[in-house]
Amino acid sequence: MATTKQFYLFGEDPSTCRDIELPSDLDQADQQAGQEDLKHVIAQHFGIVERSGISFTSNNQHLSSVSDVLVTSEPIAILIDGNKVREVPGPKGLPYFGNYLEVYPDHLGNHQRMFNTYGPLFKTTNMGRTVYQTNDPALASIVFAESEFFSKLINQDHPLFPIKNKQAGVFLGDTDTEEWRVAHKFLPPAFGPKAVRHYAPTMQLTVEDAFKVFDELDQRNEAWNVYPYMLKLGAQAVGKLVLGIDFRHFTSVDAPPHELVLLIAESLTINKKISSRGAWYAALPFGDPARLRVISKRVEEYLEESVANAKSGGVEDLDLQEAAIKAENMVDYAVRATDSKGNKLPKTSLKEALLVATGAGFTTTSSLLSWLIYGLVTYPKMQDRLLQELIDHDFDENTQITAEFTNELTFLDHYIKETQRRHNPSFQPGRTALRDLILPGGYKLPEGSVVIPALHHIHNNPAIWDNPALFNPDRWDTDAVKGRHKAAYIPFATGPRSCIGFNFALQEIKVFLPKLVYRYKFEREDVHQTVEYDPMFQLIRPNDLYVRATRRTEWPGKTTKQQVTEKEGCRYVRGEHSFL
Numbered sequence: 083m084a085t086t087k088q089f090y091l092f093g094e095d096p097s098t099c100r101d102i103e104l105p106s107d108l109d110q111a112d113q114q115a116g117q118e119d120l121k122h123v124i125a126q127h128f129g130i131v132e133r134s135g136i137s138f139t140s141n142n143q144h145l146s147s148v149s150d151v152l153v154t155s156e157p158i159a160i161l162i163d164g165n166k167v168r169e170v171p172g173p174k175g176l177p178y179f180g181n182y183l184e185v186y187p188d189h190l191g192n193h194q195r196m197f198n199t200y201g202p203l204f205k206t207t208n209m210g211r212t213v214y215q216t217n218d219p220a221l222a223s224i225v226f227a228e229s230e231f232f233s234k235l236i237n238q239d240h241p242l243f244p245i246k247n248k249q250a251g252v253f254l255g256d257t258d259t260e261e262w263r264v265a266h267k268f269l270p271p272a273f274g275p276k277a278v279r280h281y282a283p284t285m286q287l288t289v290e291d292a293f294k295v296f297d298e299l300d301q302r303n304e305a306w307n308v309y310p311y312m313l314k315l316g317a318q319a320v321g322k323l324v325l326g327i328d329f330r331h332f333t334s335v336d337a338p339p340h341e342l343v344l345l346i347a348e349s350l351t352i353n354k355k356i357s358s359r360g361a362w363y364a365a366l367p368f369g370d371p372a373r374l375r376v377i378s379k380r381v382e383e384y385l386e387e388s389v390a391n392a393k394s395g396g397v398e399d400l401d402l403q404e405a406a407i408k409a410e411n412m413v414d415y416a417v418r419a420t421d422s423k424g425n426k427l428p429k430t431s432l433k434e435a436l437l438v439a440t441g442a443g444f445t446t447t448s449s450l451l452s453w454l455i456y457g458l459v460t461y462p463k464m465q466d467r468l469l470q471e472l473i474d475h476d477f478d479e480n481t482q483i484t485a486e487f488t489n490e491l492t493f494l495d496h497y498i499k500e501t502q503r504r505h506n507p508s509f510q511p512g513r514t515a516l517r518d519l520i521l522p523g524g525y526k527l528p529e530g531s532v533v534i535p536a537l538h539h540i541h542n543n544p545a546i547w548d549n550p551a552l553f554n555p556d557r558w559d560t561d562a563v564k565g566r567h568k569a570a571y572i573p574f575a576t577g578p579r580s581c582i583g584f585n586f587a588l589q590e591i592k593v594f595l596p597k598l599v600y601r602y603k604f605e606r607e608d609v610h611q612t613v614e615y616d617p618m619f620q621l622i623r624p625n626d627l628y629v630r631a632t633r634r635t636e637w638p639g640k641t642t643k644q645q646v647t648e649k650e651g652c653r654y655v656r657g658e659h660s661f662l
């Protein structure tokens with residue numbers, strides 16, 4: 083016969099206890115299985131995400147077995163990880179503004195101070211918009227998992243709310259939609275490692291085409307602002323390979339970014355502003371919200387044009403995998419790719435999804451390229467080590483870069499990883515609680531709460547990373563880093579809604595950076611000037627980083643056997659080698 087017991091969350095008043103019917107065969111099963119079943123029932127009732135953290139107490143007595151629970155007639159308190167449940171902490175804030183003035187403008191620095199004060203999960207409200215931030219990889223994994231507890235559901239509190247677009251399916255749409263399922267079936271094959279490999283020659287031509295502009299700036303002895311040029315470079319590649327459009331960004335030193343690029347960048351700036359100010363601002367019939375609507379319309383027109391004019395590698399329909407490796411670009415892919423039932427990506431989704439992939443593609447890669455150049459001119463020896471690795475792999479200006487070649491470049495890989503750890507462009511992917519729930523640590527979250535795994539703060543969490551402020555690519559060779567939590571480094575997020583373009587991004591960078599480093603020596607124009615990130619942009623990008631890129635006329639020789647031996651010796655002495 084089923085028994086009913088009263089349970090409540092430890093930390094709440096016992097009067098909140100609920101009658102819960104327990105399965106009749108609980109104590110007949112073996113202890114372990116009975117415990118599991120009991121915790122399962124309780125977790126379901128109270129929305130407890132990790133049932134392994136549940137334990138029970140009544141009248142100050144720990145109830146260690148199912149039989150203890152069954153014989154208790156008093157209300158039973160549920161502990162989470164041995165503790166009380168609790169509200170998520172956070173700064174109190176001012177009326178109306180909430181925590182806005184404590185968060186902005188330096189949201190990275192201020193959020194770090196809040197992690198120091200409140201621990202791994204805290205809550206802020208900015209002008210009526212409440213979000214929760216975490217720097218804990220274990221919580222981030224839960225939040226990103228797309229489960230009964232969390233999903234990408236872009237509600238009013240979500241950072242992407244002002245540019246939410248259901249039709250896009252990916253990035254700007256909720257997970258639980260037909261649009262996401264369709265886009266997510268068709269797009270990923272075009273971004274898989276094999277598919278992306280066949281774009282390497284176009285990526286190489288793109289950066290080589292930009293040389294004439296950087297050469298001219300060198301001849302003029304001029305320093306240049308890195309982000310605007312990297313925006314043009316990143317967008318040039320994505321324009322060609324995603325939309326099949328040549329943005330003509332390197333026809334001259336002053337060639338302006340294509341209007342589509344400017345519109346997308348502007349929409350991200352406006353979005354950050356609107357989302358940091360809350361729902362009242364988004365509802366204004368004039369100003370930024372009105373401008374956002376004008377931008378969307380104009381962008382739509384461009385997209386229609388690009389689909390109509392897409393360069394095609396052929397006319398026949400192809401299955402998804404074949405289309406991915408034969409297509410000239412992603413518009414061509416999306417028009418021809420056909421699933422096993424003969425379905426294609428619907429026209430409405432096609433335009434929006436490709437537009438979003440374009441925006442997601444160039445805004446991120448241009449910021450990352452800028453930070454990679456920042457690293458060259460800021461962190462000692464990086465440029466020399468990258469160049470030396472190229473020389474040691476027989477790289478020269480005629481090398482055709484392939485994925486096989488870049489796979490051999492270990493230092494390049496570690497340099498990129500360390501740059502994404504310290505300066506990742508994306509920082510605030512949000513997921514929404516689908517029900518009232520309790521997280522590990524006993525944190526209570528109401529349904530609809532938007533939790534942001536704060537990528538920058540996870541990547542710089544001193545509990546995970548040894549000396550996180552130190553830029554050290556060699557840490558990627560250590561056992562400590564190899565054995566870290568799987569969500570301790572997630573520059574592209576993780577889970578079903580993570581980045582589908584990461585192969586594309588990494589390959590592009592592994593083509594661009596060697597080409598640039600081999601041809602130019604980069605130097606900071608003013609070593610004393612502080613470079614700041616732009617706090618009012620949807621991504622982390624550097625403002626006012628000016629560099630001189632001087633064409634190289636000499637290169638170092640290959641590392642000799644003796645130098646290799648000496649280097650290995652030093653690594654033994656420093657204790658970096660895995661034998662020690």
Ligand code: HEM
Pocket residue numbers: 251252253254266320324438439440442443444446447450506507508510511512573574575578579580581582583584586587
């Ligand atoms: C450094 C480069 C990049 C970084 C750091 C990055 C990062 C991310 C992150 C963190 C997400 C999750 C967003 C969220 O949860 O709200 C994401 C999603 C996405 N990214 Fe990237 N990304 C990069 C490059 C690219 C490129 C090159 C493309 C395409 C050309 C791309 C296309 C996408 C798309 C379509 C999604 C949405 C996937 C979905 O909604 O299911 N990304 N990216």
